[in-house]
Amino acid sequence: MSVLPSSIWLPAVSSHSESTRRRCRTHLNDISSCSLTRQQRLGVDAIVKFGVFRKQTTYQCCLAMPVEEGPTSSSSQDSLLYSRAYWVTKSIVAWNVEAADGSCYLYASKTAALYVANNGIEGHDLKIKLEEDSAGLPENVKEKFPHIRDYRAYKVPLALDVKSLLKCQLAVAIFSSDRNCINATGMQLPGVVDELFSYNGPLGAVFSNGVVSLYLWAPTAQVVRAYIYRDPSGSDPLEILELEELNGVWNANGPRNWEGCYYVYEVTVYHPSTLQIQKCVANDPYSRGLSANGMRTLLVNLDSDALKPEGWDNLADEKPELFSFSDISIYELHIRDFRYRAISSCSFKIARKILPTLEFSLFLLASDSTVHPDFRGGYLAFTSQDSAGILHLKRLSSAGISHLHLLPTFQFAGVDDEKDKWKSVDTQMLESLPSDSIEQQAHITSIQNEDGYNWGYNPVLWGVPKGSYASNPNGPCRTIEFRKMVQSLNRIGLRVVLDVVYNHLHGSGPLDENSVLDKIVPGYYLRRNTDGCIEHSTCVNNTASEHFMVERLILDDLLCWAVHYKVDGFRFDLMGHIMKHTMMKAKSVLHGLSKDKSGVDGSSIYIYGEGWDFGEVAKNGRGVNASQFNLYGTGIGSFNDRIRDALLGGSPFGHPLQQGFVTGLSLQPNGHDHGTKADAEHTLAVLKDHIQYCSEEDDQIR
Incomplete structure (x- = not known):
């Protein structure tokens, strides 16, 4: 495969909303210069680093000239x-x-x-x-x-x-x-x-009549080649094919024995970030399988019986009953922490009237010797029916929890898919240190970019299960094991919600190994400001669902998860950065699924998300967006920050010691300046009104 030319990158700074700090991730900006002279003339010489949670984030963002x-x-x-x-x-x-x-x-x-x-x-x-x-x-x-x-x-x-x-x-x-x-x-x-070039035909790898067909939408590309490999890494390609173009869609056909092989595309295309014609090596945006760390796309047929657990086709008949969306109670959980660490288990029963208005990050952390060590913190951990973790989930189900919300499970950056490369810290050593010591954090920080922990809000490819949660990140294991997880959870009375992050991507530019879409149609998938620089208000590399093929990719991806993985709901991260028409189409296509045609009852799939209105999309700046107020009456759920802030106090922009209704403002003031007694009483009255309103309005913001 050809080696891409090197380039001199243009580091620059940009201010970021306070609310984005919690999800900042490592980023390499795609705005590059072709000479140091340009960089110096632009006066750009700074890199801003944020210490965010356990990951250090480096921003290199375009300095927009008015x-x-x-x-x-x-x-x-x-x-x-x-x-x-x-x-x-x-x-x-x-x-x-x-x-x-x-x-x-x-x-x-x-x-x-x-x-x-x-x-x-x-x-x-x-x-x-x-x-x-x-x-x-x-x-x-x-x-x-x-x-x-x-x-x-x-x-x-x-x-x-x-x-x-x-x-x-x-x-x-x-x-x-x-x-x-x-x-x-x-x-x-x-x-x-x-x-x-708007297009509604086949994309990705299509298996039919003994032929494997590849389709790639890349209307600005000059040449597209596919490199077919037998193995997930190393080795020379079996074949190198030059695809043929018809109206912006590139196509090649191969024999059925390609199934189980791997491939990447080499796209020759003009890239505005380098002002050059680049040869970009990228995975298929419609990948349905990957090798470890997404180095190559796996040619996998999700309809193959070999990838289906026993009884998979009839799972729709085993789904837990759901009579109304207002009956939903959701428990949020991170797969990596499920039965992995020896920390006491925590549970929380959420009242039906309040649950949809609050976002909980509850992690089930437990040590369970009955689960095979290789399965802990992965998809198969949910299949051990007698384990302590599953018994805990069964109790939650019996208590009224209806849905299990899994933090991001797609292929994301920041955690190596190969577990043997992870670094860890001796927990007994950490426990031996004084509780007020700074050494614990120093030890964790030293391996923070090489351990197995990350929330997962670093999207690389939306349509493939994350490899680090599978027993083997190569081959079809991640597909089979994800399905077993969904099946197991459904059978203990829990429907499954996926946390989807369609508002941004981790990579951009022609050289970033985590860049996919911006290599294939540069300047199209990522939203840009009036200077042509990528918008970063979500935290990094905002996507543009107002563009036809971005919206189509989101809808196709949702259908893949709903039909091929039979998930029961979707929680949209920063949903306000997605256009309202995209969300309405998502609801329509999902609710249009039927058991007869798709093996899924789409009418029971619930969609909700963060309808915050900020950044370049605020006040319908890029079209009518999926914000709280714009979604009223749509049947799409939105988190309610009014009751959240009323109960807990403060806001994303307020002082962390500012108290709320249940955090002691009335009975146990913490010394923070809340104003006079009359001011505090007035604040309490307003907060009480918010809580009563949200409790009475059981439909929340819809």
């Missing part, structure tokens, strides 16, 4: 580092630029040779004049891109071969009446890509 301070010809090539113009339809380019009486031109280079000279952009294969449309942007464009509704509109000639141009490096430049270049920039393409 639009009104855009580059001029004196900043030379630096202006092309940004993408401030939007190709929104095949006939319209939007740009927030002072046009005066000058003229605008579109430039394209298939070899990414564009550069800014004193007289404009050079190195182009094509130069086309664009005429300004005095009517401005049409209403459908303003609706799709509300954040650029006031931009100027430039008309693209109808005879232009737009599909071919989208495979090139693209830029626009504006000239004064005396032919001086006064501004130039790269382009953002999702609008025109959606118009020309």
Whole structure:
């Protein structure tokens, strides 16, 4: 396989919302420069590090230059580092630029040779004049891109071969009446890509009639090759295939004996973060199996009987009864900690009226010698019916808990899938240290990036179970064992909820080993600001469900988990960063599943999430988003921060000692300045109103 060229990366800083600190993860930004000179001219020389929980997080984020301070010809090539113009339809380019009486031109280079000279952009294969449309942007464009509704509109000639141009490096430049270049920039393409290449056909690996077919949506790619391997790592490829393209979808066919083999794609594509044509090696976005650490995609047929536990096809008939969504009570648990460590077990019975409005992070931590050591902290730990952990879950089920919410179980970064590479600390040594010692934390910190612990909010591939929870991260074990886990939990009276993190991805750029989507269609899957830099308000690499194929990937992924793994609900992390229409489609496609056609009763699948409204999506900044208020009346659940803060006190932005209704504000003040006695009584009255309102409104925010 070819080796990707090295690149000089552009470190930069960005401010981050206080509320994102709890999920900050290691990140390598995709905004890179091609020379140190550019880096120095941009004045970017800092890396911000956050100490967050047990993982140190390094941010290298794009330093956004305000639009009104855009580059001029004196900043030379630096202006092309940004993408401030939007190709929104095949006939319209939007740009927030002072046009005066000058003229605008579109430039394209298939070899990414564009550069800014004193007289404009050079190195182009094509130069086309664009005429300004005095009517401005049409209403459908303003609706799709509300954040650029006031931009100027430039008309693209109808005879232009737009599909071919989208495979090139693209830029626009504006000239004064005396032919001086006064501004130039790269382009953002999702609008025109959606118009020309939206696709509803097969994607991923398809098994039918003795043939394995590969389908990859990559409309901006110049060349796509598939490397087929017999083994999960090492070895030379069995075959190297060059895929054929039809309207943005690349395809190749192979024999049925490919099943059980592995593959990766090599995508030759222009990447705006490096201003180069890159050869990006990536997994299939529609991967359904992986090798350890996601190094290669496994060719696995999820319909194969060999991957189904006994009785799997009839599991829908064994599901615990659920008469109404208002009867749901949820217990939250992390697979890694289930029956793994010798810490006392904790349980909590959550009242039916309050549960949907609160987010609990309750971990079942127990030492259970009846569970095989290799199964502890993994999928198979849930199949030992007489273990202490399962007996505890059975008691919870009998007490009224209806659903078990599993923290992220998809393939995420931060934990090696191969357990023999994990490092650990001697717990007896830790227990021997004084309780007020700082040495415990120092020991843990020294191995924090090499141990087996991580919440899992570092998505790499959404549609494959995490390999570190399987007995073998290679081959189909993770599929079989995940199914056994769901089956076992259903049989003890618990439905299964997955924590899905569709709002961001861990990797980006052409070189990051955890980057997938941004290697295949650069600049499309990740939401960008008006400079063309990736938005990070979720914590890192925000995804853009307002784009057609991002939404489709989310919907297809949900269907995969519901149909092939028979899960019973989905908890959406930072759901407010997903568009409302995406959530409504998700509800529709899931509830449309039937036992007869899909082996699943979709009407009982519950979806809910964090409907917080902040960042670039706040106040419908990128379209109507799935925030609390926008979801009213949809039947989609949203966490309620009003009752949470009323009970516990404070807020994500408040002082940690600020008390609430059940944390002593009335009876046991802790010394924090809550104002006068009258102020505290008024606060209590307001908090009581919140609690009473939420208790009476049993439907919460729907």
